[in-house]
Amino acid sequence: MFFVQTNDDLDLIERFQNGETSAFGEIVLKYQDKIYNLCRHMLGNAHNAEDAAQDVFLKAYQALPKFQPDASLYTWLYRIATNTCIDYKRKPIFESLFGDSGEGERLVHDLASDAPSPEKLYQSKQIDQALQVCLGKLSPKLRAIIVLKEVEELSYEEIAETLDISMGTVKSRIARAREDLQKCMKKYQGTKSGFVRLNREETE
Amino acid sequence: MSCPKSILISAYLDEELPGSDRAALEAHVQGCAQCGAALQDMRSLRAAFANRSRHQAPYGFATRVMAKTAELDKKKAPWFVPLFIRFAEAAVLLIVITVGILAGTVMTNGSAATKTTNIASSLSLDLFDANPPGSLGGAYLAMTEVRNEK
Numbered sequence: 363m364f365f366v367q368t369n370d371d372l373d374l375i376e377r378f379q380n381g382e383t384s385a386f387g388e389i390v391l392k393y394q395d396k397i398y399n400l401c402r403h404m405l406g407n408a409h410n411a412e413d414a415a416q417d418v419f420l421k422a423y424q425a426l427p428k429f430q431p432d433a434s435l436y437t438w439l440y441r442i443a444t445n446t447c448i449d450y451k452r453k454p455i456f457e458s459l460f461g462d463s464g465e466g467e468r469l470v471h472d473l474a475s476d477a478p479s480p481e482k483l484y485q486s487k488q489i490d491q492a493l494q495v496c497l498g499k500l501s502p503k504l505r506a507i508i509v510l511k512e513v514e515e516l517s518y519e520e521i522a523e524t525l526d527i528s529m530g531t532v533k534s535r536i537a538r539a540r541e542d543l544q545k546c547m548k549k550y551q552g553t554k555s556g557f558v559r560l561n562r563e564e565t566e
Numbered sequence: 567m568s569c570p571k572s573i574l575i576s577a578y579l580d581e582e583l584p585g586s587d588r589a590a591l592e593a594h595v596q597g598c599a600q601c602g603a604a605l606q607d608m609r610s611l612r613a614a615f616a617n618r619s620r621h622q623a624p625y626g627f628a629t630r631v632m633a634k635t636a637e638l639d640k641k642k643a644p645w646f647v648p649l650f651i652r653f654a655e656a657a658v659l660l661i662v663i664t665v666g667i668l669a670g671t672v673m674t675n676g677s678a679a680t681k682t683t684n685i686a687s688s689l690s691l692d693l694f695d696a697n698p699p700g701s702l703g704g705a706y707l708a709m710t711e712v713r714n715e716k
Contacts, residue, residue, distance in 0.1 A: 386635065390628045398623035412624060419631045420638065486617055493614050511580065512615035518582050537576035544607050547614070 371435040378426055386426065389435070390419050396514075397443050403509045404447035404502075406494050414450050418443045440524045444510070448502040489547075496546035500539060507532065508539035569601055570594065579608045 374392075377385035397418050402411035421442050429438065497505055510516045510524065518532045525532070570591055577583050578591050595601045697703030 383635070383639075387628060387632050390631050394623040394627050394631075395621075398627065399621045402621040403618070408621075408624070411621070412627065415623065415627070416631055416634065420634055423635045423638065489614050490618055493618070512612060513618070518577075518580065533577055533582070534573055536580070537571075537573040540576055540608055540611060541572055543611055547611065548607075 372431055375426070375429060375431050375435060379429075386423055389422075389426075393436070393439055394419075397439060400440070400443050400509060400514060401447050403497070403513045404444070404505060405450060406498055410450065414446050415443070417450075418446050421446065437520070437524050440510070440514075441526065444506045444525060448506055492547055493543070496543050499546055500542055504535055504539040504542065507535045508543065511536055569598060572604060575601060575605050576608060579605065579612070 370392075371389075374385045374389050378389070394415070398411055398415045401414040401418070402408065405411050405414055418439065422439060425442075429435075497508075500508070507521060507525065510521050516524065518529055518536075521527075521532045521536075522529050527535075574583065574587070574591060575595070578588060578595075581588075583591060595605055695704075697707055
């Protein structure tokens with residue numbers, strides 16, 4: 363086991379299993395940002411991410427009475443989250459790009475505070491949007507694994523435990539996800555009309 | 567060393583290669599433009615991910631989740647439970663009323679056997695005789711009857 367079960371988590375699980383419902387509220391508060399961020403990168407827009415993240419916690423609420431504390435709560439929640447996002451019925455891609463303002467969600471990284479030049483900001487935004495579209499083009503399993511690696515920065519062992527797959531599978535899937543993303547990104551990088559072309563293809 | 571597969575370059579980037587493989591790959595990449603470019607592409611992709619903002623759950627997220635768990639708890643109770651509770655309430659009420667009546671009756675009238683005897687004697691028509699049994703007149707008549715027989 364690579365995720366260590368913290369005493370805090372053990373205490374919360376025990377309290378919940380002894381009938382103290384408020385302990386689950388503490389679990390939600392503790393892990394809501396991690397789970398939401400994972401769903402946000404997996405699904406591409408705020409609305410779907412919140413919907414999926416709520417599903418994750420409701421599934422956890424129903425399963426927690428039988429949860430064995432020898433498994434890590436963190437790994438367990440991540441597993442529920444990746445499976446929920448893999449199975450989630452996505453909205454059309456154009457909604458995730460233009461139809462979603464992300465209203466209400468909070469960003470940790472504030473671009474304005476770094477004061478980049480408008481060109482860099484524009485470039486960064488273009489790359490970010492291209493990455494989001496290319497992530498959407500990946501199969502859900504490849505998307506899950508690259509998000510766990512690049513966004514959540516988990517090790518191969520942690521990913522293997524979370525997704526319940528072998529280390530070899532983790533290694534090969536990550537390499538394949540990178541290859542597919544690079545091909546997709548290169549296809550549109552450096553051309554001003556590239557992103558427009560990409561969206562036109564999506565709606566066709 | 568011939569050009570390694572992308573899976574090895576990818577694992578190298580993630581620092582997941584064992585020491586010996588890592589050193590060999592590092593040496594190869596430094597002298598091979600193609601593998602060097604492949605590694606650079608992976609680093610660029612990593613930079614694109616790193617530039618993305620981390621998102622935090624929206625305000626009120628936990629409250630909304632807890633409200634939904636409360637709804638789940640309500641649905642979890644079987645349909646007959648509310649009905650059963652109503653019946654149980656009615657039964658308890660009935661028992662309390664019955665016990666109250668019985669207790670009141672026993673305390674005011676004594677035992678049921680005595681009550682039955684009292685009722686039978688109060689219904690007897692002997693009460694309306696000229697000399698009812700047990701009265702002084704009745705005792706006198708009984709004595710005179712005995713004397714006449716002698």
